Amino acid sequence: PNIATVIPAAGVGKRMQADRPKQYLDLCGATVLEQTVRRLQQVSVLQQFYIAVSPDDPYYPALSFLQQGCFQRVQGGTERANSVLNALQQINAEQYPWVLVHDAARPVVRLADVQMLIEHCLAQNVGGILATPVRDTMKRGTSQIEQTVERSGLWHAYTPQLFPTALLRTALTDALCAGVAVTDEASAMEWAGHPVLLVPGHADNIKITQAEDLALARFYLERN
Template sequence: MTAFGATELLADCGLIVAAGGSSSRFGHGNKLLMDLAGLPVFCHCLRAFLPLLPAGHAVLVVPAVSEPLFAAALAAAGWGERVRLVPGGASRQASVQAGLAALPAAATIVAVQDAARPLATAELLARCVASARACGSGVAAHRVVDTIKAATAEGAVTATPDRRALWAAETPQVFRRDWLAAAYELVARDGLEVTDDAQAVQLAGHPVQLVESQQDNLKITRAADLPLANFILAQRRAEANDVT
């Protein structure tokens, strides 16, 4: 049994972990290689997801110049043979395309995970995969609780959307492989830039189904996010010990 109750081997699922960010808002170094509870940040989603995946079904896409650093971290974690390292492209969407090309044909469902989200759970991945099997897509997201303002570049408010209809997208984002591949071919052909995989799939005319994320799924963006992630992980470990 894996963590958080997910037990099924996802034999039809391939995983692309996108680890090509610039870390410009983090302030120093590569945030994905920073220590978090004894592992580099990027390793945490792999630790959660790998037990659900067949061998050869996980790809880590990294900047070519950083390959040796990521390879060393994978080897230290004991995953050098489980995870294929692939150099990324000039953009996130090009990197996801490179990851798609590296997955085996048996992976007909593809999950894309931001390496900077170390708190995503096996249970969340399993629910997103179930959604993708049923309706072609399953995108982790949480309901917006703040009042959102649309504004001009100068900060003048132009609208207040109804937050009851608003969700914040996270990862994993899981899709039928043929949908995702065709979507990225479309955006590449038309010179479009998307901010997540769901946007590309929607532009290609496919429905996108949200899967509510019910636990903290923090994205490491700034240096202050690391101690918060450490705190959340410590809480989870304590809760797991209480259950056992």
């Protein structure tokens, strides 16, 4: 099957508080972005990558690894969803009927999990995401607990997220037009009324968000 890969990598990494966007920080001898891309490249069906990058980003051109023909640079947008939509607009849905979207900031996703997601979605012909069931007791409130939230049926949503290209493009476009908060691809698909599979992955698929996450990512990478 022909699956295009979209990598949103146009964020500024505000919460990381580093001297550059987190996707360009070093992780085990390469940038976070390169580690993420190399990992996905090991999945044989993923061969064409659309990487959304900030227009005035000085770091991307320096990454010689990404100068190969299988990588296409796309202009990033103001929010993650805009970055993804810009990439989707470059993809020929007939050539690539499916699109896999994966955060640049998730470099330690397990290959077996990515393969599992692809198998499940293609077998059922339905989009889906990697996720894990919530483990902790969940509370709602501000400074005091208002309520304990029923944990069963709650999941942490990760990337990759895999969808039919044309459906996702329409859903994202319409959801953004309607002013819906689109924090991941699935939320646009849900809003548009499409089913989305929850495919169990592993909780080590962390998104590098704060300074301490880099050490954890290093630990997970070196473990394999």
